[in-house]
Amino acid sequence: MGKIDDDKVINGEGYQLTTLDKAVGLARSNSVWPLPFATSCCGIEFMATMGSAYDMSRFGMERLSFSPRQADLLIVAGTISKKLGPILKQVYEQMAEPKWVLSVGACASSGGIFDTYSVLQGIDRIIPVDVYVPGCPPRPEQIIDGVMNIHKLVKKESLRRRYSSEYKDLMSDYKIEIKDNDAK
Numbered sequence: 001m002g003k004i005d006d007d008k009v010i011n012g013e014g015y016q017l018t019t020l021d022k023a024v025g026l027a028r029s030n031s032v033w034p035l036p037f038a039t040s041c042c043g044i045e046f047m048a049t050m051g052s053a054y055d056m057s058r059f060g061m062e063r064l065s066f067s068p069r070q071a072d073l074l075i076v077a078g079t080i081s082k083k084l085g086p087i088l089k090q091v092y093e094q095m096a097e098p099k100w101v102l103s104v105g106a107c108a109s110s111g112g113i114f115d116t117y118s119v120l121q122g123i124d125r126i127i128p129v130d131v132y133v134p135g136c137p138p139r140p141e142q143i144i145d146g147v148m149n150i151h152k153l154v155k156k157e158s159l160r161r162r163y164s165s166e167y168k169d170l171m172s173d174y175k176i177e178i179k180d181n182d183a184k
């Protein structure tokens with residue numbers, strides 16, 4: 001499961017003392033359940049990432065969730081049309097807090113080469129994104145790098161962040177309502 005590297009941690013023989021924030025962060029970062037929202041070529045690259053050669057199970061992430069309520073990492077890989085946008089947003093809203101978003105590839109991050117009337121020019125127009133992975137398509141190593149950056153965020157996140165006014169303001173910018181139970 002790893003250990004907590006921090007000068008506030010007290011290590012002794014057979015024990016480690018730390019704060020609740022750090023212990024929860026460590027547990028969460030080693031038990032992320034991803035929900036893949038894959039629509040096109042980047043989705044194929046994500047499938048390769050899940051294969052044995054790259055082995056996501058070393059992060060405890062081999063169990064993909066296709067149920068938003070049981071997932072905490074939304075991985076968006078592929079071109080998102082404007083017509084699909086509201087469905088993506090609904091899936092995000094159905095995920096319980098705390099939740100994170102990884103945008104994989106140029107299309108999900110910016111519309112990519114499809115600067116057209118029908119393609120959403122980046123999913124951050126409808127939902128907040130935590131980490132962007134560049135590339136068209138990104139290689140599995142880049143996707144894994146994005147996942148590891150999500151782990152770093154999850155590990156360091158304060159338990160209070162989801163209650164903060166900054167987070168509520170961010171959600172209200174996206175017109176997403178936070179229910180009381182969601183932030184727990």
Ligand code: SF4
Pocket residue numbers: 040041042043077078079105106107108112113135136137138
């Ligand atoms: S970024 Fe490139 S590879 Fe990925 S979905 Fe778009 S066109 Fe396909």
